[in-house]
Amino acid sequence: MILASHLGRPKGKVNDALRLKPVADRLAQLLGHQVRMTGDALGPGVHDAVGKLRPGELILLENLRFHGDEEANDPKFAKALADLADLYVDDAFGSAHRAHASTEGITHFLPSVAGLLLEREVESLSRLLHKPAKPFHTVIGGAKISGKLEVLDALLARCQAILVGGGMANTFLAARGLPLGKSLVETEQLDNARRIVAEARRKRVRLMLPTDVVAAAQVHYRAQHQVVAIDEVPKDWVVVDIGPQTVAAYTEHLAKARTIFWNGPMGIFEIEPFAEGTNAMARFLAERSAAGVVTIVGGGDSVAAVDKLGLTDRMTHVSTGGGASLEFVEGKALPGVEALADREE
């Protein structure tokens, strides 16, 4: 069996810091089975090494993105990869929204099917697209509204409520004219925020914004900070989390939901004193899952927050695909999924 992956963004150049050796070592440890490595993703050496492989042996190709042809989806590169094998199993859901040589190109040259993880991702996330149990509520946060406009639009068409936190909420609050000190606000997105508010009203989707927040003198774990009403953010201070009143209002509203999708942390959760809103949300969702509610978490940082609390197994589904999970929820076709023979489920 030949394994292939990428790591980081080497941009088509060999980068020693991004070699897959540590990945091979960890995998060998997890499997209790030797994992060989090639010195390159492709080339004569790789052909020889793969040719010598005996049944039951595993070999991991070096970082695919050391070759620019991978991200360029070069057909020659894809064919050369395909020539190494008889069958292609794609388990890289996190890369499925990109048409690269190893996710899409290769499928033109080999019988290609979904791996177990990719299959579970598609099945689980599909629950948000096809007849989700209602009420279907979304909790959305993270740093910025830009980059999440499309997912917001898609969710407005499907959800009964959207609860906003994180830096994204600042832009919505600023659009109402509230002064937010030195908080992260995307001034060029104020019109988009107003448009989304109007769209929510038109579609009768409940759009909830924080009523209180944690404000800090600086973004630092020892900085002075306090809970303030949303119209009382001290000048020069920064909004770093949602406040307890907001957490209470959000969880009370979410208690009615039968499907909950969560993307984006509620605050700067990387800094412990500012993680309370995010942690409260993660714990609440875990409780709701136990009560039979479908809870789905997507997005790299939100997933990291849930993971940090050890709650991953308590959710209905925690997606391994950041951008891919958002594009899937937007209803977009993912090239890495569309290319597979068993996509029809």
Ligand code: ADP
């Ligand atoms: P995800 O990866 O889950 O989609 P994002 O990448 O959109 O989430 O956003 C995550 C980032 O948002 C985190 O690094 C977090 O610190 C930041 N963030 C959350 N709330 C705020 C805030 N109030 N001000 C600035 N950054 C914030």
Ligand code: MG
């Ligand atoms: Mg992120």
